[in-house]
Amino acid sequence: QKEVEQDPGPLSVPEGAIVSLNCTYSNSAFQYFMWYRQYSRKGPELLMYTYSSGNKEDGRFTAQVDKSSKYISLFIRDSQPSDSATYLCAGTSGTYKYIFGTGTRLKVLA
Amino acid sequence: SQTIHQWPATLVQPVGSPLSLECTVEGTSNPNLYWYRQAAGRGLQLLFYSVGIGQISSEVPQNLSASRPQDRQFILSSKKLLLSDSGFYLCAWSVQGGETQYFGPGTRLLVL
Numbered sequence: 001q002k003e004v005e006q007d008p009g010p011l012s013v014p015e016g017a018i019v020s021l022n023c024t025y026s027n028s029a030f031q032y033f034m035w036y037r038q039y040s041r042k043g044p045e046l047l048m049y050t051y052s053s054g055n056k057e058d059g060r061f062t063a064q065v066d067k068s069s070k071y072i073s074l075f076i077r078d079s080q081p082s083d084s085a086t087y088l089c090a091g092t093s094g095t096y097k098y099i100f101g102t103g104t105r106l107k108v109l110a
Numbered sequence: 111s112q113t114i115h116q117w118p119a120t121l122v123q124p125v126g127s128p129l130s131l132e133c134t135v136e137g138t139s140n141p142n143l144y145w146y147r148q149a150a151g152r153g154l155q156l157l158f159y160s161v162g163i164g165q166i167s168s169e170v171p172q173n174l175s176a177s178r179p180q181d182r183q184f185i186l187s188s189k190k191l192l193l194s195d196s197g198f199y200l201c202a203w204s205v206q207g208g209e210t211q212y213f214g215p216g217t218r219l220l221v222l
Contacts, residue, residue, distance in 0.1 A: 031209075032209040032210065034210050034211070036213075041198075041216075041218065042215060042216065043116075043200055043213040043214050043215045043216045044154075044200070044213045045213070046210060046211075046212060046213075049209055049210045051209065088153075088154075090211075092209070092210075094207055094208075094209065095207070096142055096159055096161065096204075097156070097159075098156075098204075098211050100153055100154045101153065102152060102153035103153065
């Protein structure tokens with residue numbers, strides 16, 4: 001079992017839709033959780049990170065962590081074609097090691 | 111603010127040739143530094159990480175090596191490239207015990 005599991009997609013949605021991206025993880029020691037956006041042939045760009053359980057909002061993006069079910073979510077409101085990218089989730093216990101999902105490809109159709 | 115640089119952006123090398131990829135970080139001191147490889151359609155594979163000058167830990171035994179000659183400089187090397195070394199190489203940094211990582215723009219390596 002991978003430490004972080006993520007549906008590879010692709011996920012196709014119409015412009016303006018609410019997008020839900022999800023990950024599950026198995027390591028109970030994870031305290032910090034991250035979402036990255038990666039455009040083709042570019043390095044991953046940090047979107048948001050959260051500590052422990054709870055929600056965090058930044059503009060159109062909301063990150064949610066449920067440690068009881070080991071579930072991580074990223075919601076994108078009013079999705080735009082420019083949101084089309086691969087989204088990576090990750091977790092860490094605060095040591096040197098960061099564990100990433102394999103990414104979900106998102107396509108927002110104009 | 112912090113910035114991470116990687117070069118070159120793209121590299122095409124013949125099998126058996128040497129490799130040197132460089133990464134530098136600006137705007138922070140004593141960062142943790144990382145090298146990852148990302149194969150097409152696959153996740154990030156951690157290759158090396160470093161918590162200080164001259165301190166290198168290898169996650170995956172292979173024909174690659176890493177060095178950290180200065181606090182904010184991380185180098186990935188190989189004496190002889192294999193076809194299987196092709197991929198997208200990413201450098202990243204974090205603060206010591208930090209809650210997140212930041213990635214560079216990446217180097218696309220094609221070994222022919």
